[in-house]
Amino acid sequence: MEEISIEVPVEPPKEYEWYFIPVPKKFVEEAYRKDEFVVFVGPQHPGSGHMRIILRLKGDFITDVIPDPGYVHRSMEKLAEYKTYIQNIPLVERPSIMDFGNYNLGYVRAIEEALEIEVPERAKYIRTILAELSRIGTHLYDAGILAVFLGHTTGFMYPFAVREFIVEMITRITGTRITGSFIVPGGVRRDVDNDTLQKIKRMTYALENRLKKFEKIFITNPTTIARLKDVGVLSKEEAIKLGVVGPFLRACGVEYDVRKVEPYEAYDEIDWEMVVGEDGDGYTRFLVRVNEVSQSINMLRQLVDNIPEGDVISEDIVAFDRKDIRGSFFEAYGDLVLPKGEYTSITEASRGSLLFTIVSDGESTTPYRLRIVTPSWLYLKGFMESLKGERLADLQAIYGSWGYFPPEADR
Amino acid sequence: MVRIKVEKPKVHKSVALHIKAITTAFKEAISPGTITIHYPRERRKLPDNFRGLLQLDKEKCINCFRCAHICPANAIQMYQRENKYYPGIDYTKCILCHFCVDSCPTAALKPSKIHDVAFASLSTMVLPPEELAGEPEMWREDTVTVEYDFDGDLKMIKRKEVENLIVEVEKPKRPEFVAGAAFPENCIACRICVNSCPQNAITFKLQDLQTMVLEIDFEKCTGCMVCIRNCPTQTLLPFRREEVLKGGESDEQG
């Protein structure tokens, strides 16, 4: 359609001078002259956490977008410098509490790399089970948030109900619903009994059963397909250029998964497949995660079946009971000092590659510097890029399809 | 590798999907898979290792400060009681990570299944050691305990019983330690160990004006290692109790 414009000099109203606007005044004035809307979405967003997106709309179409993250910044990296290595474990899993398994694992792996600790096989399996449980939990959580954004209330309730199964299993393993702080350097805090393991396997069948209903009512619901298909498309080249990570990168057709590329823990001992999409649109991004859930279910069954017997705490750790850290936690970790140097671990968290870097001065019991690069932060740029040219009504659909989690990005 | 490629559904397919969604909703409306637990009247069965509020057994506490030292949230403060120090917990800060429980060498700090407590004000959330023992004042409306189990689908096992929220915890497996003077020559006679010992196991007496004798009573020593951490010159080190006793016997024999 041809655009008709009248060349009349339009001056922005005087009020603009005293409005508090967190973007350059020029941006607003230019939008005014071009007859565009500037819409602030957030920061008190009804979806997940807090983030402001500043949009420039031409009619209903987004022409420009400025993200305004940082509303839930907690200076986690600085806080970590004032806590001992072991005290940081509850801290570092806070960015994304549903995904605690992967966050905890990433941090502990960085410590283990520094201390060159060999982790017992059984502990590795338990860690992988925890990581996969929290991956399913996070994907379900994101699916629920996506459904809320699309106005589908049942699509919100079903994943959150099913997540309760995951949380139940996590409670049985760690003793708490989320924020397990269960993985410690050299193993896990407690052994998991056989009963619980079998229950996890039974849970996966119940999960599958319920997810089938979820699929019928939400995943293949024509309104969902209509809202997400061909919306917020990011091409393969763009995705690589903008540094998108995790399932969102795979949705664009890039075959990259840290669990396959650099297998850690028990990922190379079990049989599973990488999920790769093609179109890079919102629906593929969602479906990739849906399929990852079924892969995780498959993994959980194998892990439960193949778990070896043995200790769960490494020989290198001062622990008096190798099945349960209780009673020797302080002796083992109270005065942990890492040798001097820089240690990095890369983990495939639910939303993408998660990087922990610990810089140690070799003397103190606290890290000299802890760097956390979270997946949400990495794909924020790609998220913003995929918004351009879409409709305002699609903002929430795209937001949901990215599973963007402000507390995780802000750290 | 799983590859995902979705085509836009055709009209007849779309109608089928509509019907599928609607029938699912109708099915659920008729026989719902409700998973709700009617909380105050029913209670979820929690595992024994549940990380709820903390319980303190003052009898077992050896005043070793381990819990206060390890606490990531600085929620534990030691309170002086009859010349000894016991932990008190500030629940405004506590994150229930239970590092303190795992650090406690004598299971004096125990977990419990209590997770639903209301405090009248912020100041009442700071609990001194006396208030940490036993169940808090509770109104329990629950008569039914619900356990989640899975059998193809979720199975909610409802039992007419009231769950005991206090958990019995065994003493953790760990050898007993005692503090011994490993390098007596390093001692600078500062007597900090004497003052810091919560059990009064280290005593000193002046032989004459210039010579001081320090003595550790292994019977009294609980191995809390406070003296070892406080000693400025690494005079004291922990020894395993059985090794010490065996050594003593062998000395007698020799």
Place this chain on the structure above:
Amino acid sequence: MNKVDVKLWKIPIPEKPPECRFDWTKERPERVERCKYFGNLKAVVIDKGICSHCGTCYICPVRGIVVEDKPIDFPNWRKDCIDCGACIRVCPRYDYTPLNGLGEYIEAVAGKSKRFKGQDGAMVSEFMAGALEMGIIDVALFVARDEEFKPYVVHITDPDQLKDERITGTKYSFASVMPELHDSIKHVRAVGIIGTPCMISGLRKLQKVVPLYKQKVKLAIGLFCTENFYHWQLKEFLEGRGIDLRKAVKTDIKKGNFIVTYDTGEEFSIPVKEMEEIVPDGCKVCQDFSAVEADASVGSVGSKKGFSSVLIRSETAKEIFEYLKEKDYIEVGEVKIDVIKRLCDYKVKIHPYPKG
């Protein structure tokens, strides 16, 4: 790095366990005054003006003794002192007989570092770097300076850290090396320190009293020393003369002159005699120029420009020196021993003891 080292709570099991009811005895020093031990120290050392501000007394288990940029004190000692007597046992001036002369030495050489840039030949840095590389020590305590030449102690674990010119180079102000040593002695395996002759004396006395320090302090390098200043006094004095320490990159004492060099290359020179008023009392009774008790003594006197004179006194220092020569880190030169000797005698002359 060895895995075992990082676990401080690894329970060591000694070869012979202690007895059932263990006791150990400790001799306590005699009192001169009828008050707590710090009162004795105060009366005998501090008030008499012979305290050298070496900081050894910071061993005080309650950490009550304040070693800062002012005379050593224990605020409120009548109440807080626990009367253990550790301070007077380790104080090198409590029972003071001045050391003087060149002392015993194995070899006297001059050296110049090829790696580092220091005061003259940067031999101190070279010794410590060599010890770190050989694994004799894990940590070396160096004195760094801030913009205003205020000294502070840094832990050096890697020779590369010594490339910083703020760490090498002399500061001419009291630094709290000994307090830092006391604070970190439990956490290190082997440590090397650098100090003025009084600090070395203090360390030796400390090692005699507490064998832990003998076990852990493996290398002690002494510096040739005429006098040392309180930082604030030095700064005020130089400001009075129109010299701004913030612009300075180097301070030095050469041929009886205190020389400050600016970053622009400008040099200011003040005769040391004029600085007599700010020399602390403790330095006025010190006769030890060449750090007689150190493992090695280093200074600029007696060698060519750009070289440092080194008096090697112990086998450890000798080994390190051989290692440095072997690796070709240093250039070896000649040293005029009589020049050093003359200065030693000069110091005895200007600093008579007993005073007056």
Place this chain on the structure above:
Amino acid sequence: MVDVSGIVSGIVEKIFAALTANMVNIPILEPLINKLLQIPLVNLVVAFILWKPAFVILFVPGLLAVTVVLLIMIWWERKLTARIQWRVGPKEVSRRTGGIIQTLADGMRYMFQEVIIHRDAHKLYFLQLPILSFIPVLLPILLIPAGTIYAIRSPYAIQIAVALTALLPIFILGIGWSANNRFAFIGTVREAFLYVAYEIPLMIAVLSMVLLYKSGDPFVIVEKQWIPGIFMNPIAFIAFLIGMVMAAGRLPFDISEADQEIAFGPFVEYSGIIFGLVMGIAYEKLYLLSLIAAILFFGGWSGPEIAFLGELSYAIWLFLKAFVLMGFIVMVRAIYGRYRLDQALKFGWSSLLTFSLIGFFISAGWVIWLG
């Protein structure tokens, strides 16, 4: 002297006679009404209440029925949705009845909540319009008869009722404009877009049924339904149903409100009881359309007569049919997400319009076939 009291009593008597001539007949309440009619002045009030046009406005299908719909339907919607979503739904307020008075409790809360009027609003319209929006709700009720209880009988009653119902979005546009807020503007524009997209197919569907019965008079329509209208013209019914969902702003077409996108659109600035009123608009419209649908497709008030209720039994039947229809429509909320505006417009202008036209042709076919 003029006999003032005589004139007044004469007028009163005349009014009383006029009122009692057209009174609702409820056998079960007969003794009570008769007793009340003996008392002076009270008899005037009672006669007025039972006067059919007043009864229509006040009770069925007027204000009382609307209130009941608002209170019960919202509860029913929540309960049904909860059941589908594996939840329990409102329960704690009056636990024995399953929380049926939950909506009342919410209404009470709204009542005592502060009504905030922000600085930029056009205060007059901002407060007026939600209350004025009762006009297009109550006017059509005059034209919708419940059996013999009716206010106005006209051969164009259905057409006029639908036309009056279509006025409601105008008030929503006014609300959005007076709120003077970006989200309200966007929501208003969306509402305006959608308005045309659903109102035309809806009217065509109604007209096709009117064509089928050859009259817009509800009495004729009910009389002519030897089988319910839904079986005569199911296509028109589907068009009407979808149009109804869109008109009532229910999911998947609650595009103008869209709380996740534009935070309740036109109603973004409302609070307190006024918010309660504006949120009621959608339910009121749904109720009106359900009444019309009940008349057009489900045989209106025809049903077994309940003797002791007399004339009221027709009203009850009509109300029940409308209520059941509403009960099914609210369930759609649990099944669908929200379409985008352009998708909804496309659907409205293509599929829905085609459907309604097909319905129209089927009606025409019936008319030709039956003669």
